[in-house]
Amino acid sequence: MCVREKSGLGMASPRILTFNFHEPYLCLLAQTGFAFDVGQFEKPPFAREWQTRFRPLPPNLTLVEEKVWRRELQAGKYDVVIAHNELNANDLFGCPASAILVCHNRRNFLETTVTGDKEEGKNAYEKILAKLQEQFSFVFISEAKRQSYGLEGTVILPGIDVNDYGGYMGERREILRVGNAMRARNLMFDVDFQEAVCLGLPHRVVGEDPQIPGARPSQSFEELLGYFRDLRCLLHVTCHPFEDGYNLSMLEAMACGMPVVSLANPSSPLTDGRDGLVATDVQGLRERLSRLLEDVIYAREIGAQGRETVSRAYPLQRFVQQWQEVIEKAAESGPRGRAAVAAKRIAESMASAQDSSLPRLNVLLEYYVSPITTGRYFETALRKTQNVTVAGVTVPLSTLKGWGFTGTPPFESRPDVLHGPDEPYSELMRRLGEDKKPHLLLWIDSGLAGMPTDSHALGVPRVCYIIDTHCMLSHRIEIAKHFDYTFLAQPTYMQHFVDAGVKNVAWLPLGCSPELHHIEPQERVYDVAFVGGIPEDKNDRRRKLIDAVCAHFPNHVVGRFWPEEMARIYAQSKIVINIAAARDTNMRVYEGMASGALLITDEADGLEELFNDGEHLVIYRHDEDLIPTIERFLADDETRMRIAHAGKAFVLSEHTYDVRIRLMLAMVLESLGLLGGYQGESRFNRGGYYRSPRPELARQVPKHVQRLLDVGCGGGEFGLSLKRRGVRYVAGIEVVERAWSLAKQALDDAVLGNIEHMALPFEEGTFDCIVCGDVLEHLVEPAQALRKLARMLEPEGLVVISIPNIQFWMTFEMLSNGRWHYEDAGIMDRTHLRFFCAEDVRELIRDAGLEIVRMEPLSMWSADHLPRDANGCLRLGKATIGPLTDEEYRDYLTYQFLVVAGKKGFDRLALARRAIEVGDPSFALYLAESVTDTSNVERQRVMAIAAAKMGKADLAERLLRDALSLPRAATSLHGDLGILLVALNRPEEAVTHLELVLESDPDNSRYLGGLGLAYTSLGKYAEAFAHLVRALDVDFQNAPLTMHLIAAARASNRLSDAEPIVKRFVDFFPGTKEVGYAYAELLCDLGKKDAARDALDTLLMLAPDYEPALALLAALDRREV
The missing domain is CATH 3.40.50.2000 (Glycogen Phosphorylase B;)
Known part of the structure; x- marks a missing residue:
């Protein structure tokens, strides 16, 4: 069985949820190679554990608790959900995933199972079926069943290899x-x-x-x-x-x-x-x-x-291919599939751009339209670079007057298309023309009480901007759950959103609109101004401070005004004061500074991450300091004007809505993989990479690893994910104290310090793996740091590295256009000190005294979106590069490299054997294949064993036969080949090789057992029994061979001879249910009823709910056995 890694759209393998009503059928589905989550139910009628006696659980099926899968399903984590009966499907109705119903029964039989009034039952069934057709596509396991339903759907017959x-x-x-x-x-x-x-x-x-x-x-x-x-x-x-x-x-x-x-x-x-x-x-x-x-x-x-x-009429390959096609098609209309389609449309727009600027997209902007909402400023900024359709409703004038606004609004506001909170998005999409079909939805928090719940019907990335988080927090969190990306105007409650399961949360501060403040110069005739709401409650903090200011400074302007009036008032004022609600860095901060007045504000969350006190603005730390601070700066014109001018220049340069929109779109496109799919320093979830579990990098840590050092461990999320996977000890090094304080709680050990300057507090050889995930580019001398770290590795230890590629096409294009622009994250992260191309990475590893085991792209741009021309060249900005070889071309597409390296001359085959032992055959195959000596017999053998464990039987057989043809080939290779042939159901060939190896190694239990199984397949039960007995004499702890011994004993009438051998196993391992039960059954067959009863009593002491044992004991009591 091969694992499916990509869907038809090129996105990662679909995330699939299904349910267990029939173990054999799910095992067939597992043959598709997809990974499935199998949802468990806690209560009847669906509660049912996986019955291993029917089928063992395939490795690509994972059992998931009900509370977990329901949460993940509603959060849009699954692309496809597969139900196996109508009640199962009805329970899932309305979920955001693409839904499939497998019809295992004929409809006319199901109708006979209706209880109560038959006619009412049939009518109820008809209604459920009609409802399910709105969301589910149908798969029938036979043409007769499809005809029984009379519905459209795909017929997929069972498949057997x-x-x-x-x-x-x-x-x-x-x-x-x-x-x-x-x-x-x-x-x-x-x-x-x-x-x-x-x-x-x-x-x-x-x-x-x-x-x-x-x-x-x-x-x-x-x-x-x-x-x-x-x-x-x-x-x-x-x-x-x-x-x-x-x-x-x-x-x-x-x-x-x-x-x-x-x-x-x-x-x-x-x-x-x-x-x-x-x-x-x-x-x-x-x-x-x-x-x-x-x-x-x-x-x-x-x-x-x-x-x-069976082979002709029910081929497994047809079943697998049909199900793969059905699932991949369904995934394309699932949450990620819709996102992939949207991403492809955006990528096509980007590919047609003349330079590396952000693409011109169709943006559906939704907000409660009025002259005073933040949405109007987003709209103004968006229309400069994007195609915008505004949807929503207009705030009535009566409502605005109720909020304290007087006179006529500065302009009439209305959306391009009316869309109320109760109208489904599917209906809005129907009314939009093809030319306005959106690439992206941006929903601005502007007082709407709710929104339609079917935003997934848009099939585009959904972005929301949440503003007043200090009001109705839980309500706003629920709204955010409907979106793929959530931007918060305030950082205060960000962790609440993250903890509630909201995806991709980022702080994006408010800003100013330059157009609003683009007015002719004004004389500053007012001393102090404050524009905003003033509570009627005289005991309110803001009201008391405003009253005090008005009393001390008669030359003031205070009250509610339309935005255009506000801009003129601030332009005529020397000082604008701010009194924040709930520590919010509100719009008044940016508006006051943009007007050229001196902003005097109280403390607010995030404020001093954006501006410097005394340079851009002035902060009063205590309420009683406000009036003295105003007096001081009214008396000091020079200082007041210097700070005010610097603040205005800074806010109009760095904190406009134009800047905010560009950053928002860049973050969304980056997350969609359209800026290279960078996996490292995410800008989402504040603290960025400090809280990232990095699943794409965790997959590169070999399974044998037990002692790991994570350099640049952040908050410990990555290391914690590895501990949950089974890594016994994880330590971390972190330079940022805030992140280190989190890592201390998550990891076995966390050290605060700079890797380049600190003495490592670990003994040499402590770790079998060291991870440097997006770290080396931040160091002054990364090779020296790697050499220092390498001393902490055991002889066969590995370093796993992710590192950005400066040769990525967008960086090269930027340079060719005469620009070198730093960003908050990604390749051009402003904290990067070193930059690497592919050859530079290789040189870095060599300089550190290491050798590369694997180097490949960890994330890369799709070649479909940046093709070479007919001459094999790339045109990037003003430069044409090429012709390029495939490898050179790949380097321009690569955003980030993965490197796995070890100490020079380390034993790759020893490590490969270790990987096989812990169930990591793919890594073992890669390691062994990297040994360049192709005449190395052990290399071929290790590769063959790894290939066999991966299900690549043909490759394994070829490798073993190649190894046998080499000089000095070990006789044991015949044993390995013989066991493989047993697994391939070629017993006659297997016998030849196993008998040969046993001539030189007669007591090898593995080969003896294999020969016993081969004879069993040939129906030679006496020979099978004899060899299985010999195998178990050498190693009696083998449960599967013991079960085969019992079967061979039955077939050859040797049950009495098998009894003491099986008893020996049961005495040592009384809790092995299958063998214990088989032993009791064997005793019954021999007429030893009392001994069988004793064996069952012992088994049930250790497994009191084991139903087969209970049933056999009851039969003994009834004397039915």
């Missing part, structure tokens, strides 16, 4: 019936009919069904396969018109080579007498069963033909 099955011998003269809850679904399975067919014939029922005496589920998938291979035939009964003529268990039995006797059904794949035996009545089925019971050779012939039918 017969190479994963096989091995049928049919030595046991017994009929098999398989199914769970068959009696409860009697219309489909007609259990009484089945019983009549099997009356007097040897048979067993494998499945969970308390209403069928003697029915017992298999304890593992391997046990079920054992039944398919060992018992003589399968009886399959599914009744038309309520069910198809086959199910997954029948197809799996046929894939093993087991012959099937089936009740006739129009949709059955069987032809009587050719690839199965088919009859319409009890007598006909009994005759066919009896013939198979008497003639094992005939059974094998029919079974072989059935196996070919």
